Amino acid sequence: MTTAPAGFDPSTIGRWLEDRFGVTDFDVEVMSIGRSNLTFAISVDGLPRWVLRRPPLGHSGGSAHNVSREGRIMAALSDSPVPVPHVIDIVDDPEVLDVPFVFMDHCPGFAINEPSDWARIPAGPGPNDKRACAFGMVDTLAAIHRVDIDDVGLGDLRRNGGLIERQLRRWLGQVEEISMRDIPVIREVHDALAQSMPDPAGSPVGLAHGDFKPNNMIFAPDGGVNAVVDWELTAVGEVLTDLGYFVAMLTVPTDYTSIWVPTPDLGFPEAEELIDRYQDVSGHEVHDVGYYEAFAMWKLACIREGVYTRLVTGKMGDLDLDPEVAGAGVEDLARQALTLLEKS
Known part of the structure; x- marks a missing residue:
């Protein structure tokens, strides 16, 4: 894969992806949505497949950047009339990433940014x-x-x-x-x-x-x-x-x-x-x-x-x-x- 952006450890996350999904070759990029919690798109064979969302670098706590809480809210709404991304897992394992993160299926479509x-x-x-x-x-x-x-x-x-x-x-x-x-x-x-x-x-x-x-x-x-x-x-x-x-x-x-x-x-x-x-x-x-x-x-x-x-x-x-x-x-x-x- 190409050089990983800050906040994304390709070695530890790569091992987790291989163990969990059998994927060894992937690319990652920072998504344009959001200026607070960091959001990464993970592509396999050139197609976006998953999204990983984590707190900002240097985050020291507080609900505003609590991605586990955010992931739990989306998961709770999955069977409601509110459309949300499909949350696969909420991971809190320092051997994978030094902060908790939410792992989701990539949702097709586009945001209105411009x-x-x-x-x-x-x-x-x-x-x-x-x-x-x-x-x-x-x-x-x-x-x-x-x-x-x-x-x-x-x-x-x-x-x-x-x-x-x-x-x-x-x-x-x-x-x-x-x-x-x-x-x-x-x-x-x-x-x-x-x-x-x-x-x-x-x-x-x-x-x-x-x-x-x-x-x-x-x-x-x-x-x-x-x-x-x-x-x-x-x-x-x-x-x-x-x-x-x-x-x-x-x-x-x-x-x-x-x-x-x-x-x-x-x-x-x-x-x-x-x-x-x-x-x-x-x-x-x-x-x-x-x-x-x-x-x-x-x-x-x-x-x-x-x-x-x-x-x-x-x-x-x-x-x-x-x-x-x-x-x-x-x-x-x-x-x-x-x-x-x-x-x-």
């Missing part, structure tokens, strides 16, 4: 056009939120307190612990969000994906959703946080996200249409969307600061990203959250 990906879906009008694809994303989100967590064995993910309350505390703590830059607006927005938080008792509660956007889904050629990926931020709590995040991603400047999101001029529905669709298919009454958008912007600023720090410290594997580019816009995103909060 305009050329979106262009693969028919323009319409028709049953499989771009608008249908977008509404299918919303239907998938509603399916996640309808999951009975006790029925699928995820009831132990419940935590005391509201999801927003917990995440405000967690993300601020993480930024203040690892950040190498002084960005006081992060705390300023945190305080504003904490003061105007909707009453958790009045919000629908369920399984919240935490990072639901087009590049965290794998699409079939007709625009249908083959799988939802990147479950590392999943939690039980106010599900409207997912809807606010999904809508917020439509307005975030592309330069500040490292991803591309379709816009209405390219056939994507307006935010109001997506919200109406969600309310119709989920059965949840939608409220305070502006607040949840603001929360999403602030969380995105925190995530971006974390990515910057890991790039600077060499803990992002072989991803070829400029730390200064990846870390730009953190303050702008936080201030955009303040603007959304004031409007809401």
Whole structure:
């Protein structure tokens, strides 16, 4: 095989692949999906066959990068209406890899990372056009939120307190612990969000994906959703946080996200249409969307600061990203959250 990327030990993993599957010749590459946990595609005879997902280099714990937890969530959802990759195994063996990892079948299809990906879906009008694809994303989100967590064995993910309350505390703590830059607006927005938080008792509660956007889904050629990926931020709590995040991603400047999101001029529905669709298919009454958008912007600023720090410290594997580019816009995103909060 070619030279292995950082975070993937071809000798120990190779022995495991041979013992488990009888495979001795394979290639590996870093997948483009994800900028946190490291994801590798393993090909045999030139065709992608498996996916291995592991924590970032230098990871020292915490639920945000707990791939065993992420793998368990996907495995639990395998028989639900939510499309997920097929998890083969969750491995925690230092003789194979120095950190736990999730080993999955490769899911066919493509993520929407750039305009050329979106262009693969028919323009319409028709049953499989771009608008249908977008509404299918919303239907998938509603399916996640309808999951009975006790029925699928995820009831132990419940935590005391509201999801927003917990995440405000967690993300601020993480930024203040690892950040190498002084960005006081992060705390300023945190305080504003904490003061105007909707009453958790009045919000629908369920399984919240935490990072639901087009590049965290794998699409079939007709625009249908083959799988939802990147479950590392999943939690039980106010599900409207997912809807606010999904809508917020439509307005975030592309330069500040490292991803591309379709816009209405390219056939994507307006935010109001997506919200109406969600309310119709989920059965949840939608409220305070502006607040949840603001929360999403602030969380995105925190995530971006974390990515910057890991790039600077060499803990992002072989991803070829400029730390200064990846870390730009953190303050702008936080201030955009303040603007959304004031409007809401």
